[in-house]
Amino acid sequence: MLPGPYYIYKCPNCDNLLRKSSLMSGNTLGLQIFSDGKNIRPMLPEFPDLTKCKKCNTIFQLSKLKHIGTYEWWDDKTKSRWKNADQVDFLDIEDYFRVLNEGFAKDIKEVFIRKQIWWAYNDRIRYCSKTEDNVTPFVDANDEIRWRENCNKLIPLLSLYDLDERIMIAELKRNLGDFEDCIYIIEQIWDYELNWLKDIFINECKKGNRWVVQLK
Numbered sequence: 001m002l003p004g005p006y007y008i009y010k011c012p013n014c015d016n017l018l019r020k021s022s023l024m025s026g027n028t029l030g031l032q033i034f035s036d037g038k039n040i041r042p043m044l045p046e047f048p049d050l051t052k053c054k055k056c057n058t059i060f061q062l063s064k065l066k067h068i069g070t071y072e073w074w075d076d077k078t079k080s081r082w083k084n085a086d087q088v089d090f091l092d093i094e095d096y097f098r099v100l101n102e103g104f105a106k107d108i109k110e111v112f113i114r115k116q117i118w119w120a121y122n123d124r125i126r127y128c129s130k131t132e133d134n135v136t137p138f139v140d141a142n143d144e145i146r147w148r149e150n151c152n153k154l155i156p157l158l159s160l161y162d163l164d165e166r167i168m169i170a171e172l173k174r175n176l177g178d179f180e181d182c183i184y185i186i187e188q189i190w191d192y193e194l195n196w197l198k199d200i201f202i203n204e205c206k207k208g209n210r211w212v213v214q215l216k
């Protein structure tokens, strides 16, 4: 994995400086694929486009801004003001709900934001080291209510006629505890090369497991 240059941006609201990393080259070594469709590639990291200013909390898309400069990671003559700029991060669950409720980033489709929220909840299981049966992604009852609402609003934004999205709908049904619907939807996939995937979904349903699992 070879890092590329850093890109420097200015927050459109308060002029705070932000720094985005980039990648020259990477590979798919250590690839992990999960039942919710999220892939993790440790040697091919992604960098956010939708982000927020850590100083004023404004949410914006970096691709809508023009970077004010770049520097290479090995360049020690670069202005320290740039080197000390805030590293851009992916949004968290609260931020994504703000995008939906406060109308930030109007060009970004609702389905994208709702999928990020779903995945961010699943990350709490994905990156959880505990193996007890009672692990849940919720911090309290209200957290579960807004998670459920997001899942229910995400399902109609996905299409059963698109294979990846059909698998996501089946997974959302399983997450919601609707095992019968999950099995029904997954059984309608006729590609025999995906039998291994169907078996995993059906087995998890039969075990009564609602939560995200690693496929490969």
Ligand SMILES: [Zn+2]
Pocket (backbone or CB within 6 Å): 011, 012, 013, 014, 015, 016, 053, 054, 055, 056, 057, 058
């Ligand atoms: Zn700002």
